[in-house]
Amino acid sequence: MARDPTRRLTEGVGRALTFWRRSIQARVVASTLLLSAAVIGVVGWFLLQQTRDGLLEQRVDAVVAEARGEVSEAEGRLLAAPGLDGDAAWQKRELAEPIVERGRVRDFGVLLAGPSGQGLSVDDSGAVRTLDLDPSSIPRSMVERFDRRGARTAWTYTDIVSHDEDGTTERPGVVVASQVQLPADGQTYTLYFLFPLDEQQKTLALVTRAMLAAGGLLLVLVAGLTWLVTRQVVTPIRMARRVAERLAAGRLQERLKVTGEDDLARLATSFNQMASNLQRQIRQLEELSRLQRRFVSDVSHELRTPLTTVRMAGDVLHDARDDFDPATARAAELLQAELDRFESLLVDLLEVSRFDAGAAMLNADDINLGDAVLRVVEATQPLADQRGVRVRVQAPSHAVMAEADQRRVERILRNLITNAIDHTDADRDPGVLVRLDSDDHAAAVVVRDYGIGLGPGESAMVFNRFWRADPARARTSGGTGLGLSIALEDTHLHGGWLQAWGRPQQGAQFRLTLPRRSGDPLRHSPLPLVPPDADQDLSAAPVKESLR
Amino acid sequence: MSQPAQSSLATKGRVLVVDDDAALAEMLTIVLRQEGFDSRMCFRGDEALDEFRDYKPDVVLLDVMLPGKDGIDVCKEIRNESGVPIVMLTAKGDTVDVVVGLESGADDYVVKPFKPKELVARIRARIRRSDGATHEVLKIGDLTIDVAGHVVSRDDQPINLTPLEFDLLLCLARKPWQVFTREVLLEQVWGYRHAADTRLVNVHVQRLRSKVEHDPEHPEIVVTVRGVGYKAGSA
Numbered sequence: 001m002a003r004d005p006t007r008r009l010t011e012g013v014g015r016a017l018t019f020w021r022r023s024i025q026a027r028v029v030a031s032t033l034l035l036s037a038a039v040i041g042v043v044g045w046f047l048l049q050q051t052r053d054g055l056l057e058q059r060v061d062a063v064v065a066e067a068r069g070e071v072s073e074a075e076g077r078l079l080a081a082p083g084l085d086g087d088a089a090w091q092k093r094e095l096a097e098p099i100v101e102r103g104r105v106r107d108f109g110v111l112l113a114g115p116s117g118q119g120l121s122v123d124d125s126g127a128v129r130t131l132d133l134d135p136s137s138i139p140r141s142m143v144e145r146f147d148r149r150g151a152r153t154a155w156t157y158t159d160i161v162s163h164d165e166d167g168t169t170e171r172p173g174v175v176v177a178s179q180v181q182l183p184a185d186g187q188t189y190t191l192y193f194l195f196p197l198d199e200q201q202k203t204l205a206l207v208t209r210a211m212l213a214a215g216g217l218l219l220v221l222v223a224g225l226t227w228l229v230t231r232q233v234v235t236p237i238r239m240a241r242r243v244a245e246r247l248a249a250g251r252l253q254e255r256l257k258v259t260g261e262d263d264l265a266r267l268a269t270s271f272n273q274m275a276s277n278l279q280r281q282i283r284q285l286e287e288l289s290r291l292q293r294r295f296v297s298d299v300s301h302e303l304r305t306p307l308t309t310v311r312m313a314g315d316v317l318h319d320a321r322d323d324f325d326p327a328t329a330r331a332a333e334l335l336q337a338e339l340d341r342f343e344s345l346l347v348d349l350l351e352v353s354r355f356d357a358g359a360a361m362l363n364a365d366d367i368n369l370g371d372a373v374l375r376v377v378e379a380t381q382p383l384a385d386q387r388g389v390r391v392r393v394q395a396p397s398h399a400v401m402a403e404a405d406q407r408r409v410e411r412i413l414r415n416l417i418t419n420a421i422d423h424t425d426a427d428r429d430p431g432v433l434v435r436l437d438s439d440d441h442a443a444a445v446v447v448r449d450y451g452i453g454l455g456p457g458e459s460a461m462v463f464n465r466f467w468r469a470d471p472a473r474a475r476t477s478g479g480t481g482l483g484l485s486i487a488l489e490d491t492h493l494h495g496g497w498l499q500a501w502g503r504p505q506q507g508a509q510f511r512l513t514l515p516r517r518s519g520d521p522l523r524h525s526p527l528p529l530v531p532p533d534a535d536q537d538l539s540a541a542p543v544k545e546s547l548r
Numbered sequence: 549m550s551q552p553a554q555s556s557l558a559t560k561g562r563v564l565v566v567d568d569d570a571a572l573a574e575m576l577t578i579v580l581r582q583e584g585f586d587s588r589m590c591f592r593g594d595e596a597l598d599e600f601r602d603y604k605p606d607v608v609l610l611d612v613m614l615p616g617k618d619g620i621d622v623c624k625e626i627r628n629e630s631g632v633p634i635v636m637l638t639a640k641g642d643t644v645d646v647v648v649g650l651e652s653g654a655d656d657y658v659v660k661p662f663k664p665k666e667l668v669a670r671i672r673a674r675i676r677r678s679d680g681a682t683h684e685v686l687k688i689g690d691l692t693i694d695v696a697g698h699v700v701s702r703d704d705q706p707i708n709l710t711p712l713e714f715d716l717l718l719c720l721a722r723k724p725w726q727v728f729t730r731e732v733l734l735e736q737v738w739g740y741r742h743a744a745d746t747r748l749v750n751v752h753v754q755r756l757r758s759k760v761e762h763d764p765e766h767p768e769i770v771v772t773v774r775g776v777g778y779k780a781g782s783a
């Protein structure tokens with residue numbers, strides 16, 4: 001339960017990532033947004049710098065001029081003052097107080113320090129200043145510079161610190177310093193003017209806000225435009241994708257709607273042409289396949305009817321052979337035997353052509369493979385007895401069930417078991433062993449013989465039509481040469497595997513693996529392809545599997 | 549066209565052979581006569597029904613491809629007026645043909661080329677039914693089966709079944725406790741000795757249900773036991 005939110009988060013992230021990977025539109029919109037944001041950011045930053053510099057320059061010019069004005073006016077006032085009757089302290093007050101007074105009205109701070117050459121004395125008691133102004137507002141570098149005579153008017157930026165009943169406030173400002181000579185003692189004093197930059201800061205803040213708002217709106221606009229433009233391109237592509245998917249699913253009559261003459265319309269036209277060509281080709285193939293199936297069906301009818309008559313005639317002759325002379329009687333027997341072979345060959349050939357025409361259909365049902373094996377072993381008993389071959393069955397204690405076509409599975413097993421009996425030499429070999437097993441996903445039957453076995457590379461060829469392990473070898477049974485090939489087709493129809501293993505003189509093993517549920521993919525088989533009693537000789541040829 | 553009719557008392561039964569292939573039809577009559585059946589040949593689909601009415605056979609062997617009229621249609625026509633056993637002779641083992649043939653009313657089918665003995669076994673299985681006429685009355689669901697009279701009735705209303713459908717129902721009703729696999733039914737009702745096409749059973753169970761069930765979608769008389777086969781429903 002505790003993992004729930006985490007999983008939901010992971011799922012959310014996964015979905016978002018999928019959307020990102022799948023949607024060109026999302027990616028185009030996102031990258032356009034990113035690029036525009038970068039451009040707007042750089043331009044905005046540059047404009048803000050320009051505005052700020054302009055505002056400050058203007059303000060500095062103004063305050064320097066004002067400071068100069070104040071100083072020259074104060075100097076004039078001192079010169080005009082009655083002679084030498086005042087002391088320095090009085091003159092200092094006379095000099096600074098009107099300016100302080102004016103500063104209070106026009107919101108600038110004033111501080112008179114000096115005389116120069118006495119070190120840092122801005123905060124000594126002799127200084128005349130605006131009351132709530134903290135002398136530390138004046139940068140030390142400036143104080144040092146004006147500690148000697150002859151320094152010219154200068155300005156710098158600073159933070160103005162002031163103390164009033166509300167507490168300490170700190171605001172950006174400009175400090176302008178100018179030297180004044182007092183007639184009373186001939187000493188040089190420094191007048192500091194501290195002008196706040198509140199107005200400029202407010203203006204700058206306003207401009208910044210406006211630019212942010214404009215930038216944001218611009219971004220939204222760009223995103224919207226990009227979205228609209230990409231949608232115009234992406235919508236037809238998505239439509240094409242959907243139509244292509246439907247075509248792939250077999251709805252061949254699906255077409256794209258063509259509007260206009262632009263690139264997308266031409267894409268749609270080409271796409272439709274492709275679809276039409278595909279449809280025509282598929283129709284042709286279907287027609288061919290239908291004709292082939294029809295042909296197979298007709299041939300089957302045409303061949304089977306006379307064969308039935310011949311077969312019955314043969315049977316009548318065969319039943320009456322006791323009345324014939326020996327040669328004719330033998331002829332009747334041969335006729336009978338060869339008719340059997342001819343018949344099974346015809347049946348196999350027709351089955352193969354049905355597979356080739358794709359007309360074979362699976363009639364799947366839940367069947368018990370163990371029962372099927374026993375039935376087939378029982379049915380092949382006459383052949384086994386005739387050859388003196390013993391067929392053993394090793395089944396697990398549980399039922400081996402699979403969803404399969406009983407008729408086809410029994411045919412596969414019959415082909416495998418008769419093939420194994422055919423290749424067993426009763427005098428020399430231990431017989432045929434059939435084993436079966438199943439797990440949750442698959443069921444398997446292996447048929448092991450100890451006959452001449454298969455040479456290197458032959459395990460894939462055994463399923464070829466009319467293939468013989470040894471062309472020089474005499475035909476031993478009535479096998480048509482199509483049995484294993486049909487068995488392989490039957491297996492593929494089930495989505496199963498039919499594989500062969502073999503070593504010369506060690507026999508062969510065939511393994512049939514079927515999925516438990518029809519249509520499920522196979523990944524492994526419950527039984528090994530290489531029998532456990534196989535000679536693990538490494539120098540022997542590697543096992544070739546026929547997998548398709 | 550037709551063989552002179554022999555005394556039907558001396559024969560095991562009468563077989564109407566409908567096949568356009570004259571050689572095969574003649575060969576069939578030879579084999580059938582050897583086996584003790586009386587038979588008559590018919591080479592055209594559109595003449596089959598008249599021959600059937602005239603000859604009144606015990607079994608009809610019917611080819612699928614016939615001139616004049618399709619074997620499937622002939623089968624339907626005969627079935628409309630009689631429950632006589634019909635064995636289709638088909639040259640195709642394909643699912644569709646076989647199922648269409650069975651659904652048009654055929655009891656059984658043999659695929660060409662067939663072994664004559666196999667065909668004779670099929671015919672015997674279809675004719676032998678009237679043997680043990682013990683007086684016996686069975687109940688299955690709300691149906692009453694009069695074995696000797698070959699009558700199945702519900703609330704004294706007789707239900708028209710073909711002999712094959714009757715045999716199938718009877719087989720299930722005789723052992724209501726037993727589940728019959730399709731293979732066992734093939735052996736007991738159709739007379740197959742080896743496992744054969746289980747579609748035969750499926751198609752005929754469907755036909756039987758459509759006649760005897762109240763609701764063929766939810767059968768109560770012939771019940772499917774999934775993965776095994778069929779059994780008689782309990783009341």
